[in-house]
Amino acid sequence: MTNSAVTATALRVARGGREVLRDVGFAIPRGSVTGLLGPSGCGKTTLLRAVVGVQAITGGAVEVLGRPAGHTALRHKIGYATQNPAVYADLTVAECLRYFAAVLGAGDVDQVLRDVDLLDHADHLVGTLSGGQRGRASLAVALLGSPELLVLDEPTVGLDPVLREDLWTLFHRLAATGTTLIVSSHVMDEAARCDRLLFLRDGRVLADDTPAGLRAETGEQDLEQAFLHLVRSAA
Amino acid sequence: MNPTTTLATARRVLTQLRHDPRTVAMLLVVPTLLMTLLRFVFNDERVFTRTAPALLGVFPFMIMFLVASVTTLRERTTATLERLMTMPMGRLDLILGYAIAFGALAVAQVGIATAVCAWWLGMAVTGSVWTLLVIAVLDALLGMALGLFVSAFASSEFQAIQFMPLFVLPQFLLCGLLQPRDQMGWPLRWLSDVMPLSYAVDALSRVTAGTGFTGAIRTDLLVVAGCVLLALALGAGTLRRQTA
Ligand SMILES: Nc1ncnc2c1ncn2[C@@H]1O[C@H](COP(=O)(O)OP(=O)(O)O)[C@@H](O)[C@H]1O
Numbered sequence A: 001m002t003n004s005a006v007t008a009t010a011l012r013v014a015r016g017g018r019e020v021l022r023d024v025g026f027a028i029p030r031g032s033v034t035g036l037l038g039p040s041g042c043g044k045t046t047l048l049r050a051v052v053g054v055q056a057i058t059g060g061a062v063e064v065l066g067r068p069a070g071h072t073a074l075r076h077k078i079g080y081a082t083q084n085p086a087v088y089a090d091l092t093v094a095e096c097l098r099y100f101a102a103v104l105g106a107g108d109v110d111q112v113l114r115d116v117d118l119l120d121h122a123d124h125l126v127g128t129l130s131g132g133q134r135g136r137a138s139l140a141v142a143l144l145g146s147p148e149l150l151v152l153d154e155p156t157v158g159l160d161p162v163l164r165e166d167l168w169t170l171f172h173r174l175a176a177t178g179t180t181l182i183v184s185s186h187v188m189d190e191a192a193r194c195d196r197l198l199f200l201r202d203g204r205v206l207a208d209d210t211p212a213g214l215r216a217e218t219g220e221q222d223l224e225q226a227f228l229h230l231v232r233s234a235a
Numbered sequence B: 001m002n003p004t005t006t007l008a009t010a011r012r013v014l015t016q017l018r019h020d021p022r023t024v025a026m027l028l029v030v031p032t033l034l035m036t037l038l039r040f041v042f043n044d045e046r047v048f049t050r051t052a053p054a055l056l057g058v059f060p061f062m063i064m065f066l067v068a069s070v071t072t073l074r075e076r077t078t079a080t081l082e083r084l085m086t087m088p089m090g091r092l093d094l095i096l097g098y099a100i101a102f103g104a105l106a107v108a109q110v111g112i113a114t115a116v117c118a119w120w121l122g123m124a125v126t127g128s129v130w131t132l133l134v135i136a137v138l139d140a141l142l143g144m145a146l147g148l149f150v151s152a153f154a155s156s157e158f159q160a161i162q163f164m165p166l167f168v169l170p171q172f173l174l175c176g177l178l179q180p181r182d183q184m185g186w187p188l189r190w191l192s193d194v195m196p197l198s199y200a201v202d203a204l205s206r207v208t209a210g211t212g213f214t215g216a217i218r219t220d221l222l223v224v225a226g227c228v229l230l231a232l233a234l235g236a237g238t239l240r241r242q243t244a
């Protein structure tokens, strides 16, 4: 268990009087890229919020880097990019990054802007950026201070294919240095890029395996087909 | 409490305002414009002197209430607050950062309005202009602190603006400006006694009429300052690390 960066056991979450996560359990190994995949509304954001400790849970437990999720000691160690970019529209990209860097006591603003390819937009107001650029600014905030765990909620939505490729290269480079990444997506074509996959459907874990393991189990080469296979056999 | 994150937050809020020069201009000029208008409505320096000091406290109170509630509501309803709550950021540090930024703005706002009233519009102050300034800044801070607090109960900017008539106008009606407080019936008198703006206006009237920094003024100031701190603490309490 100490090998895992994140473990969830019998996790339950109710939102707005409805059970959104039901009996969710998984373990995420350190130094890997785990894809959290599933259709819109299946509970991905809720699950990621539980991991970073801002989601009130109704049952079960989440342990992150050896401590309960939300523990004070974790606040320096987790980078989180929310689904809606968490950046101030009325600041420039650099001002925004410098603020969060001051809060974290981190000093690598230029480096993270280079990582997300926004260095030449550092002096632009966030409010004038495109949606994809805003998302990358928010991702840059998550990278500040080289956190041990990166929780990224749909970081590649709306990006052009070249940039998407660059970001996935960055994710794997970080994982190679020991960072653990959880990356959510509602499009299956990102699945093949992950070391491990967590398929979520209607608040339940459908599969927690490597891409190769899923292909072997379902007999499907295409991971989208594998997902459909699992949905049908669960029904 | 962490002074680094508090000051970083204050600087960030002021930088945000710097990118919005129209809002800053309105913040700095509107109270002065209103006081000038009032001066010509009365068209009489003595009548103006009787009302102006109290309004010097009331206008910044209202304006700061609005600005602070909308700004913090924006922080609450966008993802930035959720993000900050996952960082080493104390809730009180965040609120104090806002308080410092808006407090600096309040000093400028009230300073300009007081100077214009005293030197151009003929407001005669028997007591100390500095005491008057301190009280007016405290009033603005009170408005800001209440605005921060009530933004927790609004889920849209529309609602936040509606809190102004609800939280601010009753205080304005009962603070003794329209009708002396000791001539009100007991229910109104009692309500007026529990509203912090009443103490601010009492103190302002005492300064204008009286001589020095009396014990009564000190008591009024302590009540207002206490309410500012209470509202800030309540505001910090309404920020939740975990939400449903
Ligand atoms: N603030 C909220 N209050 C009540 N229900 C919510 C809230 N946010 C999300 N939900 C519900 O929780 C379910 C899962 O949402 P979410 O975790 O955002 O899914 P995903 O990220 O996979 O699209 C959805 O049915 C959604 O309607």
Ligand SMILES: [Mg+2]
Residues within 6 Å of the ligand: A041, A044, A045, A046, A083, A153
């Ligand atoms: Mg989502």
